[in-house]
Amino acid sequence: MNAIILSAIWGVVLMFCSVLIKNKGVYRHIAALGLLVILAGNIHETYHGSFFNIDTHEMLRFSRFGLFFNTILLAATLLYVLLSGRDVEKAGGYVAEYFTLIFFVLCGASILTSFNTLLMLFIGIEILSIPLYILTGSDKRNLRSNEAALKYFLMGAFSTGILLMGIALVYGGTGSFMLEVPRSAIMGGYKGVSFLEVTGLLFLLVAMSFKVSAAPFHFWTPDVYDGAPSVFTSFMATIVKAAAFAAFLKLFEARVGDTSAAVDWKLLLSIIIVSTLLIGNVTAVFQQSVKRMLAYSSIAQAGFMLFAVFSLNDVAKEGLLLYATAYSLATIGVFAVLIKMKDVTFEGFNGLARKNPVLAATTTICLLSLAGIPLTAGFFAKFSMLSAVIKTGTYTWLVVVAVLFAAVSAYYYFRVIQAMYFKEGDAQTEEVTGGFKVLLIAVAALVILFGVQPQALLNWFYF
Amino acid sequence: MPIQYYIALASCLFCIGIVGVLVRRNAIIIFMCIELMLNAVNLLLVAFSKMYHGGAALSNATTTAGVDGQLFVFFIMVVAAAEVSVGLAVIVMMYRNVHSVDVNFLNRLKN
Amino acid sequence: MPLLNVLLTAAPAAASSASNYFPIGLQLLFAIGFVATMMVGTHLLGPKRRTGDKLENFASGIESHGDARQPMAIKYFLVAILFVLFDVEVIFFYPYAVNFRGLGWSGFWSVLMFVGFFAVGFFYIIKKGALQWED
Numbered sequence: 041m042n043a044i045i046l047s048a049i050w051g052v053v054l055m056f057c058s059v060l061i062k063n064k065g066v067y068r069h070i071a072a073l074g075l076l077v078i079l080a081g082n083i084h085e086t087y088h089g090s091f092f093n094i095d096t097h098e099m100l101r102f103s104r105f106g107l108f109f110n111t112i113l114l115a116a117t118l119l120y121v122l123l124s125g126r127d128v129e130k131a132g133g134y135v136a137e138y139f140t141l142i143f144f145v146l147c148g149a150s151i152l153t154s155f156n157t158l159l160m161l162f163i164g165i166e167i168l169s170i171p172l173y174i175l176t177g178s179d180k181r182n183l184r185s186n187e188a189a190l191k192y193f194l195m196g197a198f199s200t201g202i203l204l205m206g207i208a209l210v211y212g213g214t215g216s217f218m219l220e221v222p223r224s225a226i227m228g229g230y231k232g233v234s235f236l237e238v239t240g241l242l243f244l245l246v247a248m249s250f251k252v253s254a255a256p257f258h259f260w261t262p263d264v265y266d267g268a269p270s271v272f273t274s275f276m277a278t279i280v281k282a283a284a285f286a287a288f289l290k291l292f293e294a295r296v297g298d299t300s301a302a303v304d305w306k307l308l309l310s311i312i313i314v315s316t317l318l319i320g321n322v323t324a325v326f327q328q329s330v331k332r333m334l335a336y337s338s339i340a341q342a343g344f345m346l347f348a349v350f351s352l353n354d355v356a357k358e359g360l361l362l363y364a365t366a367y368s369l370a371t372i373g374v375f376a377v378l379i380k381m382k383d384v385t386f387e388g389f390n391g392l393a394r395k396n397p398v399l400a401a402t403t404t405i406c407l408l409s410l411a412g413i414p415l416t417a418g419f420f421a422k423f424s425m426l427s428a429v430i431k432t433g434t435y436t437w438l439v440v441v442a443v444l445f446a447a448v449s450a451y452y453y454f455r456v457i458q459a460m461y462f463k464e465g466d467a468q469t470e471e472v473t474g475g476f477k478v479l480l481i482a483v484a485a486l487v488i489l490f491g492v493q494p495q496a497l498l499n500w501f502y503f
Numbered sequence: 504m505p506i507q508y509y510i511a512l513a514s515c516l517f518c519i520g521i522v523g524v525l526v527r528r529n530a531i532i533i534f535m536c537i538e539l540m541l542n543a544v545n546l547l548l549v550a551f552s553k554m555y556h557g558g559a560a561l562s563n564a565t566t567t568a569g570v571d572g573q574l575f576v577f578f579i580m581v582v583a584a585a586e587v588s589v590g591l592a593v594i595v596m597m598y599r600n601v602h603s604v605d606v607n608f609l610n611r612l613k614n
Numbered sequence: 615m616p617l618l619n620v621l622l623t624a625a626p627a628a629a630s631s632a633s634n635y636f637p638i639g640l641q642l643l644f645a646i647g648f649v650a651t652m653m654v655g656t657h658l659l660g661p662k663r664r665t666g667d668k669l670e671n672f673a674s675g676i677e678s679h680g681d682a683r684q685p686m687a688i689k690y691f692l693v694a695i696l697f698v699l700f701d702v703e704v705i706f707f708y709p710y711a712v713n714f715r716g717l718g719w720s721g722f723w724s725v726l727m728f729v730g731f732f733a734v735g736f737f738y739i740i741k742k743g744a745l746q747w748e749d
Contacts, residue, residue, distance in 0.1 A: 052734055059741040159575055166582045173589050177596060186597045190606075193590050194533055198524055200586070201540035204579060205517055208544045212510070212551040217571055236510075577705050584702035588695045595691055 041090040041102060042081035043110045043150035050074035051143035058136030068125035071139040075118040078146070082110045098218070099157045105357055106153035108500075109286045112361060113149050113279050116368040117142065120279070123376040123479050124271050131269045132178040141171035142275065149283035153290075158207045158217040161287060165203065165251065168283060169196045172276060176268040188267025195260040199250035206243030213237025219294040238302045241295055245308065248291065251284045254346055255315040258339050262323075265335035270384070273331070274375030277338045282364040285345050289360060293352050309350045310435050316343035317445040324452045331384045333452055334374065337410065340449055341367055344425055344442065350435075351428035359424035362497060366409060366417035366490060373406035373483040376476075382468035389456055390465020398477045399469065400460045405484040409491065411453040412446050417490035422446060509550035516543035530594050530604040534587075541583050548572045548579075692744055703732060 057070055081091065086107040121128075121142075129135050148167030155161045173196065177189025207217070213236035214221045246257065253261040265273045296305050320340030327333040345367075348360040377399050381388050393400035409418035426439045459465070490497050516539060523536030552572025559568035594604055601608055710717065710725050717724075739745060 052731075055734075055738055056741075059738070159571075159578060162575075163578065163582070166586070170585055170589050173593060177593050180596055181600070183600055186593075186600055187608075189593045190530060190597050193593050194524075194530070194537070194606075197534070197537045197586055197590060198540075201517075201520065201537055201544070204541060204544040205547075207575075208513075208547045208551065211548065211572055211575075212506075212554075215551075215555045215569070217575065574709065577709070581702050581705055584698055588699050591691070591695060595688070 041092050041094065041096075041100070041154075042085045043078055043114065044100075044147055044154075045092055046078045046081050047074075047143045047147040047150065050078065051140045051147065054136050054140040054143060058134070058140075061136075064129055064135050067136045067139050068121065068129065071125065071142070072118065072121050074143065075114060075121060079111065079114040079118060082107060082114060082150075086111070099160050100151070100154045101156040102154050105361075106286070106290075108361055109153045109282075109364065110150050112365050112368070113146065113153075113283060116279055116282075116365075116372060117146060117275075119369070119479075119483065120275060120372050123372060123476065123483070124274060124379060126476075127271045127379045131271050132180065134178070138175060138178060138272075141175055144171045145275075145280060149279065149286075152283045152287040155287065155290065156219050158210065158219070161291065162200075162203065162207060164287065165284075166200065168280060169200070169251075172196075172272075172280060175272040175275070176264060178272065179269050184267040185269060188264045191260055191267075192264040195250070195264075199247045199257070202243050202250070203247035206240045206245075206247055209236045209240030209243060211240075213240060219291070238299055241299055242303070244291065248284070248288045249312060252281060252288055252342050252345070253339055254312050254342055255319045255339065256312075258316065258319065258342075261339055262332055262335040265338065266329070266332045270331060270375060270379045273335070274372055274379070277334070277375070278368040278371045281338065281342065281345075282368060285342075285348070285360060285364070288349050289352070289357070292349050296352060306350065306432075306435060309346065310438055313343050313346045313350060313438065314441055316340070316346065317442065321445045321448045321452075325448065327452070329385050330378060330381075330389065330456060333386075333456075334371070334378070337449065337452070338371070340445065341410070343445070344422060347425040347429050347438070347442070350438075351425075351432045353428055353431055355424060355431050356428035358498065359421065359428050362417075362424050362490075362494065363421040365497060366421040366487070369483055369487055369490075370406040370409040370416075370418060373480060373487070374403055374410070376480065376483075377403045380469045380472055382470065386455060386459050387465065389459040389467055390463040392460040392465075392467035392469075395467050396469060396472070398480065399472065402480040402484040403460065404457050405487055407453040407456055409487045411450045413450070415488065415491045417487045417494070419491055420494040506550060506554050509547065513543045513547035513550070516540075516546065528606055530597070530606050533606065534590055534594070538583065538587075541579055545576045545579055548576050689747065696739060696744060700732075700736070 054067065054070060054074070057067060061067070084091070085102070086104065090102070121139075128138050131138060145168055148164050148169075148171075151160055151164030151167060155164055173189055173193045176192050177185055179185035211217060213234040250257040250260075265277060268276065292305070299305075317340060320336050320338075320343055324333050324336035324340060327336060345360065345363055348356040348363070350356075378384055380399070392403075405416065409416035412418045412422040422442075426442060429438055429442075430436060460467075520536045520538075520540035520543060523539065524533050527533050527536065549572065552569040554569070555572070556566070556569030559566040598604055706728060707725075710721065713721070
């Protein structure tokens with residue numbers, strides 16, 4: 041509750057800062073301050089309850105899992121603003137509004153981690169998506185940015201239509217928008233699972249796959265991530281995607297059990313997972329631009345995160361928290377460096393190690409974490425996902441497939457490392473400040489810390 | 504009228520919307536088709552709401568069962584309006600740059 | 615294994631069998647057949663004289679020139695969009711107006727909060743000069 045209300049209010053505050061404060065450099069600090077306040081509020085809520093006492097009529101339910109997820113999202117955003125806040129100022133002419141929209145996205149994300157009715161799922165997804173359409177198109181004169189915004193908007197609105205159809209059909213089948221409907225309470229005396237509910241859930245599966253960019257509904261992702269200004273791609277690929285996964289997990293955790301007699305969810309999800317891993321990893325191999333490669337790799341990482349939705353057990357929930365942390369940390373780190381590069385193709389990274397060893401070293405650590413090399417956070421994230429699958433006892437061959445594709449992913453991540461360390465070249469970067477380097481080193485240190493001592497993170501997650 | 508008719512009508516409208524999104528090339532018309540999809544959902548929700556209300560009202564005249572379906576429609580309308588404003592702004596922004604709203608122009612990112 | 619083994623026990627047993635739909639099918643067939651026959655018939659029987667003047671646009675005697683799609687000031691768009699946004703938001707007053715008494719003070723404070731957010735948005739667009747007609 042704290043996160044939802046405070047982020048909405050802070051968004052409005054920033055909105056008015058654009059009118060009242062003319063100095064563009066200040067907005068970044070106000071945003072960081074706001075994130076600290078919201079983060080503190082959310083942690084306070086986790087252990088001592090909310091500041092606000094509002095009767096939500098069970099439309100929102102604040103579980104430990106959701107609140108931890110909020111903490112991760114807020115901490116990642118704070119890190120993002122600290123690392124890339126300066127670059128947000130360069131994205132376009134409306135700096136305060138960009139930060140405002142980021143806060144509104146966070147408001148949507150914190151609704152998605154705590155929704156308890158399908159109405160709140162819909163509202164949360166829309167609050168999450170609509171600001172993103174604007175952020176994608178923030179570079180108004182750039183045709184690529186325009187194109188990405190239009191594509192994202194049309195695809196997003198289309199998938200919203202499918203989501204709503206799913207919700208309407210589920211309502212038709214059960215007579216309620218609540219996430220968990222007691223079978224005895226269904227009106228009209230239907231005791232079984234109706235055809236409408238099952239069809240509705242299939243629509244919801246498609247719509248959520250759209251939102252988390254799982255194959256075969258991934259095709260908008262590379263174009264949108266490539267066309268959007270890099271600063272906002274970083275935000276979209278991490279915080280937004282993680283929030284969508286939290287919603288996906290929550291929705292299917294509540295609904296799969298009742299309908300598993302009608303639909304073989306595990307088979308459907310395993311098809312989606314395998315095709316996501318296949319398309320994401322194989323296409324990423326052939327990319328010439330690091331930015332586009334990261335877009336495909338984010339599809340591949342989504343395939344791994346889908347294992348949480350596949351397994352739906354405690355290990356999976358813990359694993360999703362771990363994965364969201366590891367993936368967000370590493371991706372924000374890589375993108376922070378990418379934004380500073382003048383040329384975002386692989387050639388642009390040639391010889392970065394010689395020119396700027398700190399940037400090269402931290403990027404390497406983040407890329408290793410994305411590839412899931414041991415001693416980095418990414419390893420334990422992937423490991424816990426796979427152990428969640430093994431714990432379900434079915435479809436264990438998925439683990440083999442996942443490990444194979446993780447090996448493929450190492451190829452394209454190592455291409456960047458190879459370009460930085462073993463190729464001669466003249467990597468052009470923008471000016472980087474000392475503070476930026478210190479923060480990057482801190483990110484890399486966190487990645488290694490969670491890799492060596494995942495207990496530091498996991499001990500803290502108890503439900 | 505039995506609920507099946509409403510379901511059939513709504514699915515027809517929804518399918519027209521989907522086909523329109525897939526085959527049309529004009530961004531504004533695609534957008535209108537998306538709106539058609541949303542309105543099919545609205546119709547369906549109202550029909551279900553009435554169905555549940557009618558069922559519950561037989562035993563209890565003052566029941567509020569099924570009202571949530573109609574409230575959902577309000578939310579869909581408002582959110583659709585917000586989406587329209589952002590979407591049309593995006594389309595206008597693109598029109599000012601390329602002087603066309605044809606989505607076939609959207610191939611700069613392919614390579 | 616079946617991907618979609620839907621339990622149809624839940625759906626109410628279909629009261630009608632396929633034979634009940636026979637009249638509808640007949641009517642559909644007749645309607646389509648009638649329309650098709652008429653269209654083909656008029657096409658074959660009707661006299662045709664194709665001249666250039668017939669294919670011209672009818673423009674009440676005045677020569678048509680130029681394109682009707684003139685560029686318009688972006689201000690119109692902005693005001694129209696803002697109108698749509700603020701107009702549709704009013705929808706939430708309907709449920710409140712109906713349950714005005716029943717919701718009591720807590721409902722009143724909720725609506726006041728809603729109007730507050732609303733007013734903040736309005737204040738913002740005025741401050742940003744979105745409604746200024748003259749540049």
